[in-house]
Amino acid sequence: DVKVTQSSRYLVKRTGEKVFLECVQDMDHENMFWYRQDPGLGLRLIYFSYDVKMKEKGDIPEGYSVSREKKERFSLILESASTNQTSMYLCASTGTAITPNTGELFFGEGSRLTVL
């Protein structure tokens, strides 16, 4: 069964702290994504990565950075957390859509971050 695992389901951090959100997938997918979800704003793409050490900005990259040192792991970093980064963070992965169904996107369980 496909699996995307996020390291923490719930986190509480203080303003100014450095925050790491980790995501691991076991499907040998090339592409990995970080989204945030807020009431009334839907899912918004923060960053994505299409290969090891490769990254692209999504729609709302400000205040975030990412790291992809290994194919299976994609980390989201909040260098200095702020209260407006309180949100639900969702990691996802997908393969390269060469054969049918390989472009299907799979999500982790989500990480709910509160910044005080």
Place this chain on the structure above:
Amino acid sequence: GIQVEQSPPDLILQEGANSTLRCNFSDSVNNLQWFHQNPWGQLINLFYIPSGTKQNGRLSATTVATERYSLLYISSSQTTDSGVYFCAVRQLGTSYGKLTFGQGTILTVHP
């Protein structure tokens, strides 16, 4: 970029009722998925359906790519069907698997 519109935004049903959720998109796509977000926030894959019709138990989905819409049918709804249903599409020519999401339909099923 591509626009994705879901309707209705909210839907309230009694257990046992049937419903149809709609997803309209503004350009050609090579991927369309339906997800259910459970009360804990996890997005569960329902269908990967860029075209055609699929069925899985009480749920079925149809995508008419040439007319740029998809429908999700829920029959004999149960309280566990409650949650948010998202449609997401990949525009033709988009690289790296990026999907664009609709705003979702909030479904509430009462016992």
